[in-house]
Amino acid sequence: MSRFQINILGCGSATPTARHNPSCQVIDFRDRLFMVDCGEGAQVQMRKMKMKFSRLGHIFISHMHGDHCFGLPGLLSTLSLHEKTGELTVHMPQEGVDVFSRIIEFFCRESTYDIKISPLDPKGGVIFEDHAITVESFPLYHRVPCMGFIFREKPKLRHLRGDMVKYFNIPVSQLHGIKEGNDFVKPDGTVIENARITTDADKAVSYAYCSDTLFDERVAEAVKGVDTIYHEATYDDDMLEQARQRGHSTARQAGAIARLAGARQLVIGHYSKRYITPDILVKQASEEFANVIAANEGLKIDLL
Template sequence: MTFTLTILGSNSAAPAYNRHPTSQLLHIQQEYFLIDCGEATQMQLNRYKIRFTKINHIFISHLHGDHYLGLVGLLSTMHLNKRTDDLFLYGPGGLVDILSLQFKYSDTRLNYRIRFRELSQQRELIYQNDNTTVETIPLNHRIQCTGFLFREKPKKRRINKDVLPDNLSLQQIIALKKGEDLYNRQGERLFKNEDLTLPPKKSRSYAYCSDTKYQECLIPQLQDVDLLYHESTFLEKEAERAAETFHSTAAQAASIAHQAGVQKLLLGHFSSRYKDLSPFLEEARQHFQESYLAIEGEEFTIDE
């Protein structure tokens, strides 16, 4: 089953050097989650041949323009394309005011309903379906800012077809997947579950840490995630500037990844002062070897 992240934008503040403001698309099984929506997000979706109709959930981390200024255009295009399905939008409370004002003065009445979930500055579960949960990650930025942790729920055990007896009923197969032993009507055990099944496949996870100062209090929540995106606006020689602007350096992002024991780190939200991104990778890998750059158009897949 699919668990793939596509980078749509990886720059901070303003577009530069063919890098666009922040946006990502996470595809988990049958769901497509858009994470932040900087300027030109819909153009990037078109560029990478991602259909807008697949997106039903949009998460906005905070109200600095490089994380949401593409949203009105995307919502308007969905309207022009005759979308009728509900759209689920998660973000700070002020986002509703911004959208309402835009649509008021353009006299736009969307064909579809936006179901808005206002985010607090507390850790909370904001979405779940049969397979996946999404909880917030409180971040430390100049204004309210929220990260997001996506996790697959524990999966069922797998049937071992090589040893499965003939003529088992559908109810018995379902019981095996739930991890149950099989019994006859007299209550006698016929088969131990572990003799007929294989362990469940891995439940995967992705943590998105948007704009934030270096803060070690994130580590418990990020512990052992498969893929961590942590902003790295500056290099370490600009650490003072990073602290002043409530941002992080590549070395600080790598330190968080190392301490949390994550499997892989993605660096992004690069300042426009840097044309060459290779120093970010070099700096991060001094602290955490499994560090990578969030290059636009690249996909990062987590296997089961």
């Protein structure tokens, strides 16, 4: 069984506090780890949550504010002490490439693995792809250039019906095509429709990470049809104007994005430190969208 799990390492905003770490999530996709944002303390959280450093291959940084990237130098150094080998790619907005190249050059001179920095195209697009998953970026609307990310499982194959394969005596050479949706054509020319010999494929699951952003319907457009959406919810209704001024969203606005995008579930986070608990934020998001999960450090959300 495949596995697609969201791990919340940090869901506070601006600075680490006694309650929350700054932004960091790890997407565990079939035992490979993709990190999204890397606030200070990310490496300690990874260790606490028992995630293997060696499985981390890509880090995606949404924007160059410290609460989304100050954990990087420590994490990259620690990976070397754990004798990571191979390659790790850090995807980040062009603005940060120069300063992080300098940091890596200075502090990771004796690195045991290759660190690559890949600048994000501000227009967005596919930034990683293999046989099973695609990662896309898309623009968000914050005070500095900021990108969101969508993790999409690739479409899965249909399930063969064993009884039908046997009944029609379908040759092995044709099975893969049938799983992809082809009909079966018998040697005598009779067409057996695919629907008779297969059952539906499992649903391909997808996850969108909407980091710091104003409420903007273009975000809903970008994540349309995604199964689970994380959207920042820094403030409650009373702070609507402050949210706008600072390039952030309210919880209600996060709910509206999930509704407009037709999501199945919404995860909220990036809480302002003014909130002792996220209760008011969950309540207001829920008035727009039914299925709201409050992020919290240590939370694991299984999408599959």
